[in-house]
Amino acid sequence: MISIEKILSQKNYVENSLKNRGEKPPIKEIISLETRRKEIITLVDNLRNKKNIVSKNIGDSKRTPNGQEIKDMRALGEEIKSFEFELSKINSDLQKILLTIPNIPLDDVPVGLDDTANEVIYTSETEQITHNNPHWDIGKNLNLLDIESSARISGSRFYVLRGKGAKLHRALGDWMLDVHTNENHYEEIDPPFLVREETMIGSGNLPKFKENLYMDSETDLWLIPTAEVALNGMHQGQIIKPGELPIKYVAKTPSFRKEHTAAGRDVRGIKRVHQFEKVEIFRFVEPKDSIIAHDEMLEEVVDLCKRLGLIYRVLKLSTGDIGFQSAKTYDVEVWSKGTGEWLEVSSVSNCLDFQTRRNNTRYKSSQDSSTVFPHTLNGSGLALPRIWIAVLENGLQEDGSIIIPEELVKYTGWEKI
RNA sequence: GGAGGGGUGGCAGAGUGGUUGAAUGCGCUUGUCUUGAAAACAAGUAUGUCUGUAAAGGCAUCGCAGGUUCGAAUCCUGUCCCCUCCGCCA
Numbered sequence: 001m002i003s004i005e006k007i008l009s010q011k012n013y014v015e016n017s018l019k020n021r022g023e024k025p026p027i028k029e030i031i032s033l034e035t036r037r038k039e040i041i042t043l044v045d046n047l048r049n050k051k052n053i054v055s056k057n058i059g060d061s062k063r064t065p066n067g068q069e070i071k072d073m074r075a076l077g078e079e080i081k082s083f084e085f086e087l088s089k090i091n092s093d094l095q096k097i098l099l100t101i102p103n104i105p106l107d108d109v110p111v112g113l114d115d116t117a118n119e120v121i122y123t124s125e126t127e128q129i130t131h132n133n134p135h136w137d138i139g140k141n142l143n144l145l146d147i148e149s150s151a152r153i154s155g156s157r158f159y160v161l162r163g164k165g166a167k168l169h170r171a172l173g174d175w176m177l178d179v180h181t182n183e184n185h186y187e188e189i190d191p192p193f194l195v196r197e198e199t200m201i202g203s204g205n206l207p208k209f210k211e212n213l214y215m216d217s218e219t220d221l222w223l224i225p226t227a228e229v230a231l232n233g234m235h236q237g238q239i240i241k242p243g244e245l246p247i248k249y250v251a252k253t254p255s256f257r258k259e260h261t262a263a264g265r266d267v268r269g270i271k272r273v274h275q276f277e278k279v280e281i282f283r284f285v286e287p288k289d290s291i292i293a294h295d296e297m298l299e300e301v302v303d304l305c306k307r308l309g310l311i312y313r314v315l316k317l318s319t320g321d322i323g324f325q326s327a328k329t330y331d332v333e334v335w336s337k338g339t340g341e342w343l344e345v346s347s348v349s350n351c352l353d354f355q356t357r358r359n360n361t362r363y364k365s366s367q368d369s370s371t372v373f374p375h376t377l378n379g380s381g382l383a384l385p386r387i388w389i390a391v392l393e394n395g396l397q398e399d400g401s402i403i404i405p406e407e408l409v410k411y412t413g414w415e416k417i
Numbered sequence: 418g419g420a421g422g423g424g425u426g427g428c429a430g431a432g433u434g435g436u437u438g439a440a441u442g443c444g445c446u447u448g449u450c451u452u453g454a455a456a457a458c459a460a461g462u463a464u465g466u467c468u469g470u471a472a473a474g475g476c477a478u479c480g481c482a483g484g485u486u487c488g489a490a491u492c493c494u495g496u497c498c499c500c501u502c503c504g505c506c507a
Binding site (some may be wrong): 038042044046048049051052053054056058059060062063064066069070071072073074076079148239241294371 | 427434435436464465466468475476477486487488
């Protein structure tokens, strides 16, 4: 969440920045709640001080309190209690509002209310070739993809991969994990896929995006829509020791999404499904380092696309299109030759201190020993079934076979399908 | 799921309901001593929040939430987490 100090001290800036996202936060209400909150704190503290002095006096002199004292103190206690009640109400109201306010975009994010304002900042090929053999046909013909079975098992928007299709999928994931751990020096994490509500709030997925998440109401656990949620939760409530930043995590997990909002869209194939695998890279960094870290992560993601021989482009998302928790986002898309469209395979975001404030993840700086909120960054590296789609459609030969990218051969054990 | 035990400061570990924000030890920081280091000695060493230019002070926090009391780390209730044993189980 954004800090209340920022809202108070830079009211207009905050208001304008959020307007660019199409948001109108109740700034006035926040300010009045915050003002009242401080008033009550001062009041309650003074009353408690009174109470403490009397109690201490009784304790020090080792006597029993007289009737008048007991009466006064009881009244004082009641007064304190009623203010405390108001205070807790204000705190929860304030919290409720603050949790629904999205992050403030960085100044170099293109202004616009939707994806039409996104800027394409790089495209690897000037021309995109199309061949009219979508992955659902290729996959079926070569017995790599079995939508009929997944429909029997789970319904629509799921997939079954089989044989070499499954192996290719696994090879892609393993290769990505190896690149991130061996070359980019991330620590591999295998986290839980079910998380507590607090963890979902920490990442920014709750309370606002409940309708897109699966959860078990018996245990109050939520299925992660991305490993970002789990990785971000690793240091909830912790103070990270001096010298431990940057922390770099990579995880391959399933991602569970209801995709209610997209009903009817992208129904064919496996581009948009309820459960998919994704390799996610995540960093906790010192605030001064997040801008550079963001560009590094974009490079790491782009490098994967290059090495797979895919056609890709990089978008800088507009103020209206970046995610709730993000201050700046690059999307990386690969070209799907079979369907003639760009597939988003990565979203690389700098969330600044937005998530660490929600998580209460802090960092003790070695210079001045003050505690600060570190910045977090996340990026897919990469989203799997979509990359699987691209590799399949991209590798399709005249004779109907598939050539596997060279990098993957030592993971698959074969060069073609 | 059943039965027990436990959650206290960076760590370990005390704590008859009344100067306990908290003994003691370790660690860490600084100083004295030393050519330097070690040892020894001395001092300091949690977080949040409010008032204040500052100095300083108030308040809160002993897993979390309530309750009892003039007064709660200490008593009561609920809850979460951890450990041990039993049962079940990939």
